Amino acid sequence: MGQESLQARRELSLHKVRQTSSATHCNGLYCRMDDSNQQLWHHLPLPEVLAQLDTDGNGLSAGEAQERLTRVGSNDLPVPPPPAFWRLMMRQFKSPLIYVLLAAALLSLAVGHLADASFIAAVLLINALIGSIQEFHAHHSAMALRNLMVTRAQVLRNGEFQELDASQLVPGDLIKLTSGDRVPADLRLIDTQGLEIDESFLTGESLPVQKDGQLLLQAEVAVPEMTNLAFAGSLITSGRGQGIVTATGLATEMGRLSLTLESTDTATPPLLQRIERFSKKLTLILLVFMAVLALVEFARHTPPLTVFMTVVALAVSAIPEALPVALTMVLSVSMRRMVKRHVVVRKLVAVESLGSCTVIAADKTGTLTQNRLTASDAVFFDGDSFQVTGNNQPPDGQCQPEHGELTREQAARLRRLARVAALCNEAELRQLADCSWHSSGDMVDQALLAFAHKCGVQRNTLKTKYPLLSQLQYEPARGFAATLHRDDDSALICVKGALEVLLPMCDRMAVGDGEQPLDPDLAQATMQNLAAKGVRVLALAEGARPAAHNAALEELQGLCLLGLIAMMDPLRPEAINAVNTCQEAGIKVCMLTGDHPETALSIARKLHLAGPADVAVTGGDLTRAAASGKAEVDRLTARTRVYARVAPEQKMTIVQSLMRQGEIVAVTGDGINDAPALNAAHVGIAMGKRGTDVAKEAADLILTDDNFASVVDGIEQGRIAYQNIRKVVFFLVSTGVAEIFLFTLTTTFGLPLPLSAVQLLWLNLVTGSIQTVGLALEPGEENAMHTPPRPPRESLFNRLMIQRVITSGVVMGTVGFLAFSWLLAQGWEESDARNSLLLLMVLFENIQVFNSRSENRSVFRQSLLSNPVLLMGTAVALGLHIVAMYLPVMQTTLGVYPVGVHQWTALLPLALSVLVAMEIILPFTRK
Template sequence: MAKMDASPDAGKVRDNDRFLVQPHSVAIEQVLALLHSSRQGLSESQASERLALYGPNQLPSGKPPSMLVIFLRQFKSPLIYILLAAALLSAVTTAWSDAAFITAILILNAIIGSVQEYSAQRATEALQKIVTARTRVLRDGELYDKDASVLVPGDVVALESGDRVPADLRLFSAHDTVIDESLLTGESLAVSKKPDLVLDPLTPPGDRCNMAFAGTMVERGRALGVVVNTALATEIGRIATHVLLRPVTKSPLLLRMERFTRRVALFVGVAAMVVASISFARGTELAEIFFLAVALAVSAIPEGLPVALTVALAIGLRRMADRNVIVRRLISVEALGSCTCIATDKTGTLTVNRITVKRVELADGSQLEVAGEGIIPSGKITMDGGDPDEAQRSPLNRLARAAVLSNEAHLVVREGRWTAQGDAVDVALLVMARKVGLVKEKLVSDCPELETIPFESERMFSASVNRVDGTTLLSVKGAPEKILSMCSSMAVGDEDLAIESVSIQRRAEALAAQGYRMLAVAEGEIEMAPETVISERQLSGLTFLGLLGMVDPLRPESAQAVASCQEAGIRVVMVTGDHPITALAVAKQLRLADDERAIVTGADLKLADSDHGLDRLTDSARVYARAEPVQKLEIVKSLQRHGHFVAVSGDGANDAPALKAAQVGVAMGATGTEVAMETADLIITDDNFSSILAGVEEGRVAYSNVRKVIFLLISTGAAELVLFTLALITGTPLPLVAVQLLWLNLVTNGIQDIALAFEPAEGDELSRPPRPPNEAIFNRVMIERVLVSALTIGCIAFALFQWLLMQGYSIEEARNGTLLLMVLFENVQVFNSRSETLSVFRHNPVRNPLLLFGTLAAQLIHIGSMYTPGLSAVLQVQPVSFQHWLQLLLLALLLLVVMEIHKAFWGRR
């Protein structure tokens, strides 16, 4: 919490100032004195001076990048730097066609990447509703409606039901005020405010019941409070500061690609130096050495990779969008697929963030289950899987009636959708009553209300007096211990028997230990004279009807989604600000934890005196309860020290620091805050945890396709290097010139690698563990496959080139035949690239029709170039007979045989 001082600049945040206090730890009069304010608020002149001093009450928001910035950002890649160097080298050696080819491909890549990223950015902006916040503020003793951005420390603000709190307030007046603070604390149950209390300075934000925090929502009641902090000095501002100051964590693919391109750059540089040294020692002219270096660079660098990579990620982006996952930056497409640990928020992510009655325990001990979640009154009330017995129907109906009559909420259908107003607990009771068959509007019409006692946190109950069938009926609900003290009997079947308070209290405690929030319900007939006011003294001799167990229930798909993540080798941990008992109850349903040994609390984290101590806690913990926002950040950092690629999901502002620190941040789009969505890499539009699982699958498919494209390009590029090296060693003229190498890499292969990026899932993505975080793109299987295929292609192509020369063909004709063979090799290799382990013959060719058409198009384009004037001259190609083409095709099919043998050998190993 930011602090205040007693100087004329009251309210100014100065961390090193010695005159600082915590506003929740002092009486309201002292707070007003420190702020040089009063219960009548500031004058307009005072407010203007302070506004100039502190600035507007707004959190800084990043301006979305322009299309030009996004375009230029596409060139920030080591691989792009290598290609730019190759283009420059080509221009220096006047190889203008080579330079033009490389430059064109770089511009094409930047255009594709920019369009996709800009599209994703627009989709994100569409999720965020920009609303100008208004508030009611006292100025010179008069209440004005003003923009919340003009608030300053010392202003007095009026709150009422439905308002969003505009700044951090120290409350000094509150009438039945309940505020939903789940945005900050993760607690799904709203907090009752008690302005007269003075709290310990170390009280955590979630327990500061005399404060109202910026961004939280008033569920009911009215209150007055003085502004103590605005903008970045608020609690939500502190979270924003953590987000703004923390560097962006690089995505897994970006880290792997950077390692890959560094190795390519190192290899090209060393190889160029070796070739240059050998050539210079042989007395080769400098111009010829430059020519050799360009040819080497062109053959070694996968020029088509930037475009193919961008296309593969763009396809993944579209597929993820179809499964309710919006990707904010293209490079983050595969991030979920690479994660080894998901740290998920509980409230609103795993749960529906709506209090729901799930258990009814009648006075006789009968336990009834309530199906359904949230405010939609679908689902039945059952006992042992069937309908309640006749003995339970009467007390159940009485309980539901009392819960409705003593209720201040409303549940209605508007425009085909269920909407609710009022306290979350009251709404939950109305939903439960609907499942019994009682509708509040009809019941209140049949049983007119005579008097009420509204709920106050000090009372711990609410009551209503209604005329029911000619009698005066009192209905009461509240804390079990409070209600039991009012009762002398209990409803058992159709009778009222002497109450067994001790037994009922034990049952209530047992339900609370299971994570339920408990409520008791009672009723009784009373005598009440007309126009008299009911008092608490009359609440005695009532009949106890039963207990209601309420929870913020799991989303229906959460348990299966978590189980599927674990089957996919992903560790799932839950981080929540909720009570340990509640957290454990949810964790047991998710099968994340069996007992409290798997739970670490925020207090435990504070006791960890070092990173090593914290790491010991996070090594085995599966649930973190009462965790503060900064602690969520520390948990993520600790998991990363354990070697995990961490994904964090959440919806509140309290999740933002952790969302940014993780390798991939996942925000909830439907109920998530703007702070969370701005910070995250991915946004789940339906707030469904199973969509995270879908994102994992699509991320793995995207990464698998990236590897397939890289294998295709690197293996064919390596084959060109083998061909180049054999010619250099034997002193043979280069089998292919630089422009022919570019034609292979960018045009014929470029069509196929883009088609390969459209490969569908192989089907086992979620049955295999994630790749180790430190594993490079080039792991053992890819290295073997590249070496085998490169040596096969390079040696066969070189042998053909030598044979053609020995048969008396000119060097141009020999190059023409060799180039055609290389194109055919590429046509075969693209089908070898469809899977690292599965045989070509186990893949249905029509599952990716683009690959068939792309391969055919690549071959036809090359044949067409032989007949195209100008292009054939630049490429130095000429037509060949069908018989010659068929012979070369048979040679190329040898590659298919070799790679099938390698896959079979690898599979057995």
Template sequence: MKSADLLTSAHTESIQAILDKVESSPLGLDESVAQARQKTFGPNQLPEAVSPSIVSIFIRQFKSPLIYVLLLAGVISLAIEAFSDAAFIFVVLLINAGIGLFQEYRAEQSAQALKSLAAGHALVLRGGEVFDVDARILVPGDIVLVESGAKVPADLRLIDSHDLSVDESVLTGESAVAHKDATLSLTAETPLADRDNMLFAGSLVNTGRGRGVVTATGLNTELGKIATSVLGRVATKAPLIVRMEKFTHRITIVTGLVCVLLVGISVTQGASLTSMLLLAVALAVSAIPEGLPVALTVALSVGMERMAKRGVIVRRLVAVEALGSCTYIASDKTGTLTVNQLTVRQIQFPEQDQWGVSGEGLEPEGEIRATTSLDQASADLLVSNLAQTMTLPNEAVLSQRDGQWEGHGDSVDLALLVFAHKAGVSPTQCLNKCPEFAMIPYESERQFAASLNLVDGQLKVFVKGSLERLLPMCNTMRCADGEKDIDPQTITQQAFNLAARGYRVLAAANGLLDIEVNANASHELTTEQLQGLCFVGLVAMSDPPRPEAAMAVANCRAAGITVAMVTGDHPQTALAIAREVGFADKPNEVVTGTQLQEAVSAGQDQFDVLCRGARVFARVEPQQKLQIVESLQRQGHFVAVTGDGANDAPALRAAQVGVAMGMRGTDVAKETSDIVITDDNFSSIVAGIEQGRLAYANVRKVIFLLISTGAAEVILFALALMAGLPLPLLAVQLLWLNLVTNGIQDIALAFEPTEGNELRQPPRPPNQGVFDKVMLQRMLLSAIAMGTVAFGTYYWLLKAGWSVEGARNLVLLLMVMFENLHAFNSRSETQSVFTMNPLKNKLLLFSVIAAQLLHVGAIYTPGLNEVLGLQAINWQEWAAMLVIALSLVLVNEAYKVWRVSRTQSLP
């Protein structure tokens, strides 16, 4: 059997013919057969784009207008026969490229490691049992189960389908969904987009359920045919990186214009060509922060790594900086704010009190305790009827393997299967006794699931879902003494009482349908047929809040972030959880889907007013979740929204930060989101926000260090030129200065740990640029302080009779000290440098020490000291330059004190 032989004909074959060709059955392959085929067909994956080689990354370090200017400086040095200067410029360029190579290669390796945390999975039948497996081990002949929100893991010939629609735009380019039908027979000429009895790898299931046999894997799939066109796509750069690259390009242009202007001035003053070119080279080297793009990429990559350690997988670099601006979190409830360990705790029948159910988790150990004096036969009949109704329209799988109970599927369905076992109803036996003829699978828009089963020779429908949807379907209710006319008010009150205690409440109903049984024909089940049913009872499940959720919400409040719950649950259930977690307390903070629908009709302003005061959105439909996000954005919020279903995709896409659940999230949700939470825990989202704020703060620190030091060098040169003094530093000295002060210190700032107050500050305004008022004030103050003090020192040395070479020697030492001390000033915008433990960022401490030692070494290294124009310095001169350099620390400390006092005095 060869998988490739099936690619062009699978859609033309009957289901049985396909099963015969792949030597499989509806129960799937045996594990031993699957493992043998794995060796034949290899892993079910497309070849990934080859990571850039070390050589290509190294070459890429020179593809920048900034580097082009420095290369031009080297060429000019060669032209004027300043060979030692030219050699040093080229050596420094190589060293800078080496540093960039190391950092980019490390970031690339980290990105590859993060990909492994988001590997695809598939539900497969092997030997009649359902397994959740890595999609890479699928082989032709495997039977795969798909449902709404899933990503199709391989090419499949459908065996059966229920209301199945698929987004195949990745293959066909068509945005319209494709509706699938396993029963279709197609001709060989049927185009790919019309092969509606097939599912293709890479497509996304929008609605419904399906089961199919794998006909092709890996490169043999239709997606594999176009693999070469999807490989090698360049990853999108974060907006911050793009803005900074544009900024540095502008600096390059401005530097060029300034150089031309100053050279022109020098010409009018009769300066020589050599001096003019030296001036241009020196200015170019001073102004250009050539390491900025690489440093920012590293800063964001470090943020991604740190988030991953906290359970937050960043799929797009943009999310790192976006999280720092988050002002509103619209969170779902189940599994995010709660532990997602649903257990049936109470059941209630019409005209009865609540009955207790004991037991925990997936272990079907426990009992049902009736609170009335019903005889055992009547009680058993009520319970078995409820258990059967909750079991048949159920898509989960609960089984015992090696003495342990395992479950696959939705947590609600699993809890209901556990309850059925406790009630003495075996789901497997129930389905064998009452074979399924048709079904309506659960979708969040419907809020119910239904199945049509053959019971004692008649077709009977079983429905479970929200009470609001089921009550209109019923005209009778099942009581201990038989069926009676339904009492909607009493039943609604029963559900309200359960929900008010924090339970998640589901209703059950069933009834005979007047349909002739035909075993040889397919039967359709529609919503319109669900009328005249008998209400069976209520099931109340508990899913307690996560222990850490309350603290996480409190941290959000301290950080100025509003938290709201968006759920499909009953309003009272949602409010009870919100009270426990701590972000809502009053009934008027709850808004229902019905109220939202009415507000839409009243106009956008009314809808916004309704959303503004809400902290709990209950009984919300997926489309309304999108409307809520859009309303919050209109009100100026920067929204992070969580989701796990296919229908959450529009809201995830619309939000500034889409957060998908890693454990229970569908593939559609993960594909649409910006970040994935591996443990589905709300506290992980808050931890991600903290790390996002830290990453953005570290980006600002890197920018502050590089721009302020570069500006200081320009100020020093401008003042010397205006004073008619010789150049205070040579071009090679400036290159050396930038190498020993920014070669690794800027990267080290990207590893700066938390200051501890990230979640005690308000969010950064979404429209605030990197160069805000505080950043500009600090940069100008620091640049002016360094530049003017260095110029004053240079001027004094020359007036005191020092030679130009000797003055340059001391000014270079002063600037090395200035800029290395400034790395410590850059660690915080508010905290004093004297209160921050230098050992918390050992890389920064060691880089500064190494830079100072490197400069000392250069002074006493024959040859190098001649190229750099360095001379020996006595200890008095060292001490004098250190005292002068410390003035920069005092200036920055004074600014921080002034700013803090000014902030505290503001109302």
């Protein structure tokens, strides 16, 4: 199905939506979906919005949501279906070389050479069939990839927030929005806290729009001015909010926009562009050769039709016109292998790019660690230290001093600290009916709630005693979070964040017998001793204000610094081995984290990324270096592998610096602020579980398990892909060079044309299609991760490739020429000599495919059973030629016939000469 059928499908989907809208118009549901009865959601007061959507703002039940989903359909847009197979077939004929072959077939038909014309037509049909099948599978692979990349949304169902696929949303659902998310449907905002949304895809405005759910706008307002609405597909750049779904699928503004869009061609990846440029240069050289060959044959009075047919066939055989398709096949195979290794490939060429990377800039949290923060220690500045046992399940564990029993005074200090931890918190922790515990929200907040519960402090009780008045959510640029609570006739301020951020806000600190003036040096020393254990350290502070100062959260001063809470995020068990594998492969791994330098270094040493004398480069170091110029930044990044207290936007600085030094950089990220670095790096890798939609769209690859070991697996597959690309290129180009050299020698020495046009076409079909599939499926060599990355500026056609191509091409061409000339000298007829030569060339190229399996390993050290597809393909290729020699119709068309045992025994040793030659030069090329 093509564009017409896609448009018809969209219209049908929109018609279904409108039918649903019309059917439910009586109760007000989904009126937004019908252009003729469009509700002005931005103009309606919130109670009327809720009434129109038949919801009370407390979310829908699962049953009601399912009933609405059945009526209105899923929240997605019609996906362009794969092109019809016949369209793919027709696309294979759009090539100048194919046009030449068609002309040759028509000319043969015109002069009565029916056999030649039929064979050329059969060749074209089979080539088109092979290309169509490959493209058909590529389209279905793309569809499977799309299904892996599902947008998730926080939805209030049955009174609880749940993470659901965005496709399951229905009008009336209550959605929670956070910074970095993509809006999953059209929403009427009901609560906004610093919410800013990028709507550039819809309005063309590059600046984010500040949203306010409390506004009531005029009826006649343009879309860019609807500041109390959020539109599907837009990106939340900062803040938080909640909204009621008003439209889904095609009824959204994005859905309406999609109906007007026309499909556009995808840009060719850089790797394929380079290959195509090479093919064009090779084509030009060959055309010159063909012209010379034609002139020589005309001068020798060779029939014009024979000259034309031979030149065309030789051009088609020698030019690797199937190379781009073969490369796409190699990358597609690697893409499917990488999906099995938890790596989703969004851009096909990124497969090869990942295999070429020399540096990986990896996030610590969740990638190198398990992203399961658990409070491990609570430390006060007068020396009191408490161990927190267990995990994030409150009944499991307790908070006890390192020595002795817990005193009443110590318990009171812990409860004061735990009060701040529980109040300045956005996570949820509740006990379920089966007595198990369920937590949701930010990992730090979950750990803090569990810590508070172990200290005997429960958030639900605190929320009743200290009602929330206002709050500042945590943002990376801010470095802290704060809440303001009513405390009888006064206000209680609770703050959490990095110690260096909180110190300027405090003028005193808590001690065992009360409070004392702040000692910044003592606080820093306490924090450094704690961070040296490799834990994440969070400082907590509180303060009291008169009720008249309830809004004073922007300028926090005069607080009391209470203490520190250490949280551990254990390393992933496989992370150490994965880092070691990278180092063995010559890949430099850099760790980036927002943690304290001592914490970062402690973890880096466990990962063998840093030694005892190494130091971490901090975000402050980068800022100061940037002020001195790029050279100073490059000096910093060249000597370190550990970056601590790094702001997300500084990742871009690190990536650009490494790229200036000639590195091929792969970078991991999960936040909206990581998007520029993901986009700028050679390979951007987003986290599939915790990554924001913005990060995923900016990335080339997505890790479905957020695991660094998966990156290493992807690198291995990328290197295997590059190896297989070189194998395919070597095979196609070397066999083409052999044919060119053969014809050059016969023309130079005045011999007849060694092969006819149809024989060349047959040779090209047998050797140029079947074996390349087998080479694309090569499992990879053992040394894939035991050699350094290839030089960034190295060409695909480097000296090694040229040496091997020339050697094998000259050997096959020369031996073929000598055999052909000897047969003619012995009095053989030209047809008989060509029959033997064609068999020899088939044998040559079936042996050459095994020479193509490795550039530095002997054929005799490679198991034939490791790639059964290649073995089977080679057998099929040879079998087809043998069958052709016995079929009368093929005998007539190709001019072939069976040969005796003595010819087989003579030709096989000659064919093995190319194997011997490649084995002889192997020690030299290996060096």
